[in-house]
Amino acid sequence: MTKINIGLDIAGGDFAPQCNFDGARLILDQLGDRVHLTLIGDQDLIREGLAANGIAPDAVSVFHAPEVIEMGDSPMRALASKPNNSISAGLGLLKAGKIDGFASAGNTGAIFGAAVVALGTVIENIRPCMMAIAPRETGKDAIILDVGASADSKPENLYQFAILGHTFYKYIMGEENPKTGLINIGEEPEKGNEVVKAAYKLMAGSTDFNFIGNVEGNELFGGKADILVCNGFTGNVVLKLCEGWYRTCRRFGLKNDYLEKFNFENQGGSPVLGINGSVVIGHGISNGKAIMNMVKLTAEIVENKLPWRIKEALSNNEQ
Amino acid sequence: MTKINIGLDIAGGDFAPQCNFDGARLILDQLGDRVHLTLIGDQDLIREGLAANGIAPDAVSVFHAPEVIEMGDSPMRALASKPNNSISAGLGLLKAGKIDGFASAGNTGAIFGAAVVALGTVIENIRPCMMAIAPRETGKDAIILDVGASADSKPENLYQFAILGHTFYKYIMGEENPKTGLINIGEEPEKGNEVVKAAYKLMAGSTDFNFIGNVEGNELFGGKADILVCNGFTGNVVLKLCEGWYRTCRRFGLKNDYLEKFNFENQGGSPVLGINGSVVIGHGISNGKAIMNMVKLTAEIVENKLPWRIKEALSNNEQ
Numbered sequence: 001m002t003k004i005n006i007g008l009d010i011a012g013g014d015f016a017p018q019c020n021f022d023g024a025r026l027i028l029d030q031l032g033d034r035v036h037l038t039l040i041g042d043q044d045l046i047r048e049g050l051a052a053n054g055i056a057p058d059a060v061s062v063f064h065a066p067e068v069i070e071m072g073d074s075p076m077r078a079l080a081s082k083p084n085n086s087i088s089a090g091l092g093l094l095k096a097g098k099i100d101g102f103a104s105a106g107n108t109g110a111i112f113g114a115a116v117v118a119l120g121t122v123i124e125n126i127r128p129c130m131m132a133i134a135p136r137e138t139g140k141d142a143i144i145l146d147v148g149a150s151a152d153s154k155p156e157n158l159y160q161f162a163i164l165g166h167t168f169y170k171y172i173m174g175e176e177n178p179k180t181g182l183i184n185i186g187e188e189p190e191k192g193n194e195v196v197k198a199a200y201k202l203m204a205g206s207t208d209f210n211f212i213g214n215v216e217g218n219e220l221f222g223g224k225a226d227i228l229v230c231n232g233f234t235g236n237v238v239l240k241l242c243e244g245w246y247r248t249c250r251r252f253g254l255k256n257d258y259l260e261k262f263n264f265e266n267q268g269g270s271p272v273l274g275i276n277g278s279v280v281i282g283h284g285i286s287n288g289k290a291i292m293n294m295v296k297l298t299a300e301i302v303e304n305k306l307p308w309r310i311k312e313a314l315s316n317n318e319q
Numbered sequence: 320m321t322k323i324n325i326g327l328d329i330a331g332g333d334f335a336p337q338c339n340f341d342g343a344r345l346i347l348d349q350l351g352d353r354v355h356l357t358l359i360g361d362q363d364l365i366r367e368g369l370a371a372n373g374i375a376p377d378a379v380s381v382f383h384a385p386e387v388i389e390m391g392d393s394p395m396r397a398l399a400s401k402p403n404n405s406i407s408a409g410l411g412l413l414k415a416g417k418i419d420g421f422a423s424a425g426n427t428g429a430i431f432g433a434a435v436v437a438l439g440t441v442i443e444n445i446r447p448c449m450m451a452i453a454p455r456e457t458g459k460d461a462i463i464l465d466v467g468a469s470a471d472s473k474p475e476n477l478y479q480f481a482i483l484g485h486t487f488y489k490y491i492m493g494e495e496n497p498k499t500g501l502i503n504i505g506e507e508p509e510k511g512n513e514v515v516k517a518a519y520k521l522m523a524g525s526t527d528f529n530f531i532g533n534v535e536g537n538e539l540f541g542g543k544a545d546i547l548v549c550n551g552f553t554g555n556v557v558l559k560l561c562e563g564w565y566r567t568c569r570r571f572g573l574k575n576d577y578l579e580k581f582n583f584e585n586q587g588g589s590p591v592l593g594i595n596g597s598v599v600i601g602h603g604i605s606n607g608k609a610i611m612n613m614v615k616l617t618a619e620i621v622e623n624k625l626p627w628r629i630k631e632a633l634s635n636n637e638q
Contacts, residue, residue, distance in 0.1 A: 151512035193470035217559025240536025
């Protein structure tokens with residue numbers, strides 16, 4: 001079996017490059033039979049890092065891209081002024097078919113923006129989005145999208161997010177007919193702002209996914225819906241609020257398996273959905289385990305041909 | 320000293336009328352020296368309840384309003400079809416100056432809508448809003464507004480919410496120059512959706528309040544800002560998400576003083592800010608302690624002449 005070749009941005013993450021070498025070691029140990037790694041970044045830094053971390057030079061491929069987009073850089077300005085940066089290099093390799101997927105815990109805005117421009121959207125008139133896991137105590141986790149790719153959304157964007165989420169959940173989470181809910185401030189169809197009310201009307205009775213209605217803030221992790229649809233502003237506030245809650249709980253000494261699902265030091269990352277390619281963006285605070293999980297998720301997206309499935313679902317949608 | 324006369328809606332709350340009799344007993348015990356209660360609802364039910372709960376009939380005033388707006392009623396329809404309901408009666412007493420403040424744990428939409436119509440806004444072109452406490456581990460709690468009065472907001476509404484919040488914090492929380500933050504998805508001024516970006520521009524450099532910039536979801540309870548400004552959609556999702564987190568923490572056996580501040584069974588309620596009168600709406604699940612805290616907050620708003628302070632602040636604002 002040919003291994004899946006995933007490009008890993010060695011410069012991505014608050015703790016780069018070390019978090020990525022830690023991740024690479026875990027990936028070779030645990031996913032080495034199905035994943036081949038291409039490390040992207042400054043080649044001298046990579047060779048030194050491999051040696052320092054006990055990774056054989058021939059265990060991975062290396063692609064030289066010496067410039068670094070910092071976490072605090074303005075995305076578009078940095079992409080323009082640093083043409084040999086590791087993010088653009090990785091996306092270039094992906095577009096050229098030299099790698100099958102790209103993963104980076106770097107500057108979110110830069111990765112997202114560059115990915116949309118470099119790879120293009122799967123159809124015209126689709127707004128790509130970022131997705132995150134919404135952990136659940138029992139059974140499969142839910143997913144939430146958009147978590148910050150766009151700050152404003154139209155009703156038809158929310159409808160498309162529902163298709164993106166449905167397709168992800170069906171193929172990656174393995175659920176034939178998952179339940180899709182709309183995050184809102186009340187249960188009734190007439191609740192919410194103008195955009196959400198119009199989205200509800202579009203979604204009600206859809207055959208593109210299994211719409212179960214509105215989901216309020218206190219029900220997000222309760223199992224009412226598998227796919228939680230919202231605009232990127234709301235999704236981002238929700239995600240970061242959970243991060244804050246996790247820290248508070250830990251400070252109070254609460255630690256358990258469920259809570260650890262909210263620990264973004266360990267969690268995989270956010271796939272970019274709706275583009276022609278498999279790209280996952282990791283959390284800035286990713287450690288080695290998170291890097292491994294990010295690459296693992298990227299590989300699952302590649303294996304399940306998710307971008308193609310999404311293109312198919314959007315092309316056939318009834319809207 | 321003349322006591323402050325607070326009208327309490329005996330029909331309000333999921334556990335009405337009992338939660339209100341429990342609350343009344345606590346109020347007479349703990350606030351009896353400064354608060355006089357006027358119980359509003361069906362007079363027979365009130366007389367029976369007073370007897371059953373060991374409250375002397377002459378310890379309170381009673382106003383007969385036999386109709387009940389249920390928690391699930393459509394607010395505007397119910398207000399129209401039940402003219403003798405306890406909410407409208409209480410607001411009528413308040414408008415007529417027969418009571419100094421009105422508190423109810425009933426149907427939020429009905430109380431809010433009826434309050435705005437009956438009492439009017441403090442100035443023209445102001446959108447009243449609902450506020451909630453954002454508990455903090457150390458020091459004074461923060462406040463968050465709007466938490467659901469409006470689902471859509473314009474930049475100038477967010478600016479006004481900041482004035483309302485500043486005035487509340489100054490007079491009720493006793494802080495001369497509290498810090499006001501804008502809930503957003505990034506720290507930088509250019510982050511966020513169009514409304515929030517425009518609001519940032521309005522708020523930056525304002526002399527109406529002390530604007531400290533954007534606050535992200537993971538910083539809401541961290542002390543960065545005393546007043547957290549957002550649209551009602553975001554605020555409502557945040558508030559309910561916290562409610563869900565509280566339940567999850569309790570299920571895992573975590574219990575402490577800080578966490579209990581998120582227990583809406585005990586917490587006071589949401590003041591309606593920007594109207595000509597002191598009105599506080601309690602959470603549906605309020606118990607007797609929450610009813611007492613709701614009445615206590617109403618009394619503090621009356622004592623500090625908050626509606627008048629808000630009118631003054633809005634009339635003088637620089638926008």
